[in-house]
Amino acid sequence: MKCEHCTRKECSKKTKTDDQENASVDVPSLALENGEKGEFHKLADAKIFLSDCLACDSCVTAEEGLQVSQQNAKDFFRVLNLNKKCDTSQHKVLVVSVCPQSLPYFAAKFRLSVTDASRRLCGFLKSLGVHYVFDTTIAADFSVLESQKEFVRRFRQHSEEEPALPMLTSACPGWVRYAERVLGHPVTPHLCTAKSPQQIMGSLVKDYFARRQNLSPDKIFHVIVAPCYDRKLEALREDVPTALHGSRGADCVLTSGEVVQIMEQSDLVVKDAAVDTLFGGLKEEEVRRHDGASSDGYLAHVFRHAAKQLFDEDVGEVTYRTLRNKDFQEVTLEKNGEVLLRFAAAYGFRNIQNVVLKLKKGRFPYHFVEVLACAGGCLNGRGQAQAEDGRADKALLRQMEGKYADVPVRPPETSAHVQELYREWLDGADSPRVREALHTVYRGPGLPAASRDIKW
Numbered sequence: 001m002k003c004e005h006c007t008r009k010e011c012s013k014k015t016k017t018d019d020q021e022n023a024s025v026d027v028p029s030l031a032l033e034n035g036e037k038g039e040f041h042k043l044a045d046a047k048i049f050l051s052d053c054l055a056c057d058s059c060v061t062a063e064e065g066l067q068v069s070q071q072n073a074k075d076f077f078r079v080l081n082l083n084k085k086c087d088t089s090q091h092k093v094l095v096v097s098v099c100p101q102s103l104p105y106f107a108a109k110f111r112l113s114v115t116d117a118s119r120r121l122c123g124f125l126k127s128l129g130v131h132y133v134f135d136t137t138i139a140a141d142f143s144v145l146e147s148q149k150e151f152v153r154r155f156r157q158h159s160e161e162e163p164a165l166p167m168l169t170s171a172c173p174g175w176v177r178y179a180e181r182v183l184g185h186p187v188t189p190h191l192c193t194a195k196s197p198q199q200i201m202g203s204l205v206k207d208y209f210a211r212r213q214n215l216s217p218d219k220i221f222h223v224i225v226a227p228c229y230d231r232k233l234e235a236l237r238e239d240v241p242t243a244l245h246g247s248r249g250a251d252c253v254l255t256s257g258e259v260v261q262i263m264e265q266s267d268l269v270v271k272d273a274a275v276d277t278l279f280g281g282l283k284e285e286e287v288r289r290h291d292g293a294s295s296d297g298y299l300a301h302v303f304r305h306a307a308k309q310l311f312d313e314d315v316g317e318v319t320y321r322t323l324r325n326k327d328f329q330e331v332t333l334e335k336n337g338e339v340l341l342r343f344a345a346a347y348g349f350r351n352i353q354n355v356v357l358k359l360k361k362g363r364f365p366y367h368f369v370e371v372l373a374c375a376g377g378c379l380n381g382r383g384q385a386q387a388e389d390g391r392a393d394k395a396l397l398r399q400m401e402g403k404y405a406d407v408p409v410r411p412p413e414t415s416a417h418v419q420e421l422y423r424e425w426l427d428g429a430d431s432p433r434v435r436e437a438l439h440t441v442y443r444g445p446g447l448p449a450a451s452r453d454i455k456w
Contacts, residue, residue: 071232071252073262079221080129092221093213096125097134097201098275099226100289100296100407101378102256104400105385109260114407115287119272121225121259127268132209132276135284136224139201140296141412142421143171146194146438147298148305151368155310166359166366169298170442171196173234174373175352180442187356193439197296198224198234202249203437208425209278217247224253227381228374231255255383279417288410291318294377294401299331299345299370301412306368307333311340320345327351327375330366343368348375379404 083091098121107117122133147169154164170176170192179187195203201224206217224231235250274283290297300318307313313333320329327347333340344366346355352371358364374380379400380392387393412418426433 067236068232071235071254073254073258075252076223076254083129093132093215093219094130094221094223095132095134095205095209096130096223096225097136097139097205097250099136099197099224099231099378100140100287101227101294101381101404102225102259102384103287104379104403104407105227105256105396106260107403108396108399114403116272118275118284118287120270121263122275123270123273124263124266124268126273127270128266130223133273134201134205134278135275135287136197136201137288137290137410138278138415138417138421139204140171140197140290141415141418142200142438143194143197144290144296144298144301144412145418146434147192148302150192150194151302151306152309155306155367165368166190166364167192167368168355169368169370169372170194170440171296171298172230172372172374172378173198173237174228174230175371176442177230177233178349178352178373183356186360188442190359191442193441195438195440196234198226198231198253199237199249199440200438202235204278204421204425206247206249207437208421212278212280220247221251222249224250225256225259226253227256227378227384229255229381229383230373231383255381257384257386260384277417278421287407289404289407290412291409292377294379294404295370295372296378299343299368302368303331303333303341303343306341311335313340324351324354328354341368342366343370345370345372347372347377349373350375 079092079094083094098118103114103118103121106112106121107114110117110120112120118135125133147167151167154167158164168179168187168190171194173196176191176196179191202222205222206220210217210220224235231250232253235248235253274285275287277284291300292298303318304315307315311333313335315333318331320331322329323344327345328351329345331341331343331345333342342365344355346352346369352373355364355369355371372378374382376385376392376397379385380397382392385393385397385400387396422429422434426437428434
């Protein structure tokens with residue numbers, strides 16, 4: 001089966017043979033030859049699933065392939081075991097941050113509500129020796145808020161001579177890597193510069209939290225629990241704020257499926273525990289989410305913000321219209337028969353390729369597109385929603401969607417903790433530190449995407 005992430009005939013994807021069991025969680029290493037790019041590791045009768053694809057051969061170097069293959073449970077347990085040895089100078093503070101789209105998977109697996117599942121997971125991780133467990137929703141709050149502000153700026157600066165629109169979301173690492181390493185111009189200048197929740201969480205843990213705890217960033221081992229394998233690649237991205245002194249924001253990424261395997265193989269007696277916050281002794285008593293059916297809800301939140309800021313229109317419930325398929329939907333703001341805003345959600349690489357084709361031809365009607373590599377959105381990430389045959393587990397996905405829908409929605413603007421962090425951590429919402437900590441620059445195979453300057 002050909003990978004839909006790109007048009008290349010070969011790719012360095014995770015592969016499965018008929019006799020391989022789904023229990024294997026390691027990503028196969030790529031061929032290492034004098035630092036050259038890895039070649040696709042051919043296996044007899046290999047079945048290649050889009051669901052497991054990390055990136056095409058143009059996206060992953062041999063060194064990156066090796067580093068990704070090392071991000072697994074063994075690396076996690078290496079640090080846990082290191083902390084049990086007497087040489088305290090080698091000990092690490094172990095922090096685990098859990099993506100909100102992973103929690104419905106644990107809830108469905110253990111037949112709990114999402115909040116109870118988060119407490120069960122937190123209790124289990126702490127019984128292993130993890131010191132702190134965080135929810136990455138606070139990082140997603142920052143990412144959404146910065147995306148909202150950037151869209152309004154782009155809309156006001158847009159012109160035929162210097163088009164700043166459409167703005168394409170940048171929270172999905174599979175899509176961003178494909179855009180940077182394969183597509184390049186004219187696509188990369190349209191990527192939102194707001195960092196993804198995982199990148200921002202890395203800065204929060206290794207910078208803000210480290211300083212609160214009087215720790216050097218390299219004394220913290222930060223693990224992300226995420227729904228997809230692409231997050232492992234994102235952890236390798238060399239985009240580290242100077243405050244981290246060269247330390248990566250995320251040291252290891254485990255998929256939800258990898259963590260469940262650890263839980264199922266453990267005989268530890270687990271006591272449920274409330275999730276920690278970045279603010280000392282405060283705990284997260286209830287899980288909250290953004291207004292997205294299976295993602296962090298960039299489209300809905302940016303749409304409402306733009307409608308109010310640009311046209312003074314208050315939007316309540318966002319109405320989606322399905323177009324080509326259920327993973328390509330449209331949202332419009334209309335007044336007196338005129339379309340003021342036209343947004344779209346494009347999930348899965350078939351829809352992404354259609355977006356890219358129209359964008360390159362200059363026939364693109366949208367101001368904003370929420371782009372996700374996985375059909376069905378983040379809940380359908382193949383680090384968690386996969387059946388034994390490697391295909392999507394539709395029954396499990398329906399359960400997860402139901403669990404996620406039951407989680408209360410909290411708009412990022414209403415988070416007092418986020419406003420406090422803007423003041424204490426970033427010296428205000430419009431300070432230079434915001435640009436460094438919460439935004440990034442994209443480079444394609446050709447010219448750097450930074451050549452299109454968005455005025456701040």
